[in-house]
Amino acid sequence: MTIIAISSDSYRMGREIGEKISKRLGYRYLDREILKEISAGSGISEGKLLKALEKTPSALGMSARDQAVYLAHIEKKVIGEFLKDNVVCHGLAAHLYVLGVSHVLKVRVLSNPEVLGKELAPGKDLSGDAMEKLIGRNENARKRWSLKAFSLDETDPSNYDMVISLNKIEINEAVKSIAEAVGYKKFKAMSYSLKCLKDEETAAEARTILFPRFPDAQVRANGPTVVVITKGMKREKQKKALIIKEMVGKIPGVNFVEVHIVNDILRQAAESLR
């Protein structure tokens, strides 16, 4: 079982490359088409899921809590698909939430700036400077989004195994390089890396349950154990821990939930001033 997670500064380009790789290797291709299924399963509209993948939360737009919930549903479904088969995935931010899984080849593809400029401003004839600024703004927006959503910079090359620029390298050549790279032995699934992926799936499922009520919860899973860290007041520690244990304990395969409630200093200070 092998997984290729593709990130690109252009959705269209990433999709083209992803489809070509999946065809070449005979892998399943996964992209935003899966949002329909996630929507049907979670009751969250497809538009909201798409927005969570593209927009940074703001006061007038989507809240950070909503985004966290929507992304948790996407993460859970995508990881579930990863556990089934050989997959090429693009456009679902997988490169940001399976960072610690060793058999996922993470690749970023950078479009030719002229092609990207035309895609970002269709029908406009931009000068070189204007195009550069537009591309820079787009990159900064993606950087802000990824930092907010996953505390990782999507544009940082160290988050990938390989970054290919399509300035001179042609699409088919990039496809060939990626398809060949996945054959290197480090990208073969092993029992430990599969366990890591399964743990990520369990943690994502726990997030989908917890985030609507506890959006600041940090969740990790290790086999049948789930560890949750969240903030709370001293007096509500016990009650909160019980609720979390009950909520997460319902997940099939989870038989121990460890909850750590960290003192919410800000809330405590605010209450003491009342």
Added chain:
Amino acid sequence: MCIITISRGSYSSGKEVAEKVAACLHYDCVSRDILLEASDRYEVDEIKLVKAIHDAPSILERRGRKKETYIAYIRSALVSRVRSDNVVYHGLAGHLLLRGIPHVVKVRIIADIDRRSAMEAQREGITLEKARSAIIADDEQRRKWTQSLYGVDPWDSSLYDLVVKVDRLSIADAVDIVCDAAKREAFKTTPASQQKMEDLVTACAVKAALIEEFPEVMVLSEYGNVIIHSASGGRHAQKIRKAVGALETTIGGINSIEVHADGNAPPGSV
């Protein structure tokens, strides 16, 4: 046939990758030897050249422009050395010094900070924390250097054709990937790209010859027709015209030299 530049941070295994790529493709592998060539050719202490290409310019140095002079010498030595292709260069800023040449494969090799710290700690016999701090400081120095001289961030992936992280991909895998890229049609030397290279060699040699006396000049060569742009006005241009007279005989590949006092150097000027 092409030129490969490998940019790397300290302890990123970039040197090993460069050497193995060179061995695999039967190319020459050059790095700091460029500094020796520049030192010999322009009679400058090698240590000054090393400092120029490693440390970011201080405020005083930016005013004095000495660093830019040394970099012009290094660039001239580098382009002369790689003009005949089949070279892997893994020194500093190769991708910037050879900008505009189509048959250059620009590669960056990166590695995880923990892996780099462990290597430095082992080699220097220091603690992991100290090694980590030293690497972060070195990376920051590189970032400042590139930003102050070229206005770009060396960590920006769009400056390269390929960025490979040596971690789960081994050094041998990285070598395979780079060698494979170098064989691509897009990086093969063509008569037009070789002409660009020859023009860059000429422009860099003229710039290196003039920079000490006229630090603000920008030089462009097209098919050996050299245009020097000066932003310092007509009287200054006159001085430059006198100085360049001798260059036509000492620097090869020059058909004609023009001096413009408009200061509007076109893109591609060095």
